[in-house]
């Protein structure tokens with residue numbers, strides 16, 4: 001009995017040094033706002049509370065869902081590198097990686113749960129009436145399995161009797177593989193929409209995976225800076241250095257992919273794909289695109305990483321922060337831009353109302369409240385863990 | 397006996413834009429009132445020519461009951477399905493309201509129904525067809541713009557129209573193979 005208590009003591013302590021309280025408080029406030037949003041949806045209905053429409057059926061919640069779940073699989077990818085592919089520098093981060101991946105995935109699930117009109121129906125119909133050629137079925141399967149793997153990994157890593165490193169390595173490898181499958185398939189959830197050529201092709205599955213890895217690295221850089229008050233100890237320097245390089249590499253690939261995506265959507269004006277990309281370059285989403293995506297997700301973080309030479313950890317933390325903000329715009333823009341070209345011209349009698357030939361969408365206050373639910377859940381749960389758990393893993 | 401292949405053939409040159417079909421559909425199918433809740437529509441196409449020689453066409457339309465069916469392909473629960481006659485329907489009890497079908501449909505033919513708590517759209521009025529009646533829009537039209545029938549029956553009105561007149565379909569580049577035909 002006493003050894004068991006001792007074992008538990010090896011997992012739990014009150015970490016007074018970690019500045020967790022402000023984040024826990026912020027998370028709590030956001031959670032409360034989010035729960036008010038949930039109540040509104042329950043009492044008033046999705047249609048009344050959300051700003052999505054017949055012509056733009058997917059909006060902020062799908063964007064936030066993608067933002068969270070793809071970042072989670074990016075984290076799992078980095079964890080898998082550490083566990084299974086001999087990138088030992090990441091092994092020392094493994095507890096935080098798995099915990100972050102798990103909580104971020106949960107935050108993503110809140111978004112899809114509140115987006116679907118009948119989330120519980122999905123759970124049993126996935127078993128009773130699955131349509132296996134529909135990519136959403138695979139999305140449910142892959143992300144469901146990913147959550148289970150990460151949950152098991154948590155149990156293994158936080159086992160008071162000590163971590164079974166072999167099992168952790170196997171689970172880490174599985175989380176990496178299933179995560180890549182889940183995220184590339186998420187690209188195909190959009191790519192399979194006949195009506196939306198902007199989403200077709202290999203670009204989105206690849207871009208989502210690569211940007212997810214960058215997002216995972218960015219979140220780790222930011223979290224380590226916060227936890228150690230911008231004074232990350234020597235023992236993590238090598239890991240931070242590798243994260244910075246990985247993030248820089250992924251951002252470079254993102255720039256390359258985006259350049260060709262934009263160019264191939266402009267050249268010869270391929271109908272709806274052209275219209276979608278124009279909404280980004282000089283249409284209703286131009287500020288999101290140029291400031292949010294190009295500046296915050298690509299140029300600024302890459303510049304900061306180059307300036308830091310992947311050594312100055314504070315600068316890399318800042319790069320992580322700008323990237324995480326910018327990446328939110330990439331998710332939002334990609335989902336909304338693909339839906340702005342109308343399927344029918346906005347002529348009299350058509351029922352379609354266009355502005356300059358395009359559909360329009362602005363998230364409602366209710367959608368923002370659900371966004372707060374996800375963000376609040378993440379901040380609250382993660383920083384609560386930082387406050388009470390011992391998260392500095394032993395390297396193995 | 398060969399199974400039926402239902403289709404609608406429209407002769408839009410006759411259309412008066414009276415919108416009787418849209419009203420009939422609303423009443424027949426209890427379609428909720430609202431700007432975004434409609435199964436069929438009559439689009440006023442842009443004016444052609446220069447004053448005083450002007451001309452305008454109207455284009456009534458609805459779900460195309462695509463043979464290559466984008467909405468059905470992405471539906472995760474088989475809520476959207478095709479009958480043997482090729483009519484695309486939604487089983488409201490199975491719809492989870494993921495709205496993938498709405499984003500996949502190239503004709504913007506679907507919407508969320510608060511009444512059914514599911515996605516709905518034109519059903520070719522299968523509840524009437526099974527009783528030997530025509531869809532409400534077909535029956536109501538004062539100038540008979542639409543004909544409904546079986547493409548596999550060479551003597552049906554739809555087959556005879558398509559064998560005697562040139563026709564077009566909406567968005568052929570999407571390769572959806574619609575069951576709505578517009579004779580020219």
Ligand code: SF4
Pocket residue numbers: 458459460461462465466467468484500501502503504505506517572
């Ligand atoms: S028109 Fe739209 S709703 Fe109708 S069958 Fe085709 S894709 Fe489905």
Ligand code: SF4
Pocket residue numbers: 467470471472473474475476486490491492493494495496497498515
């Ligand atoms: S909204 Fe309903 S009918 Fe449409 S794809 Fe989802 S489950 Fe199927």
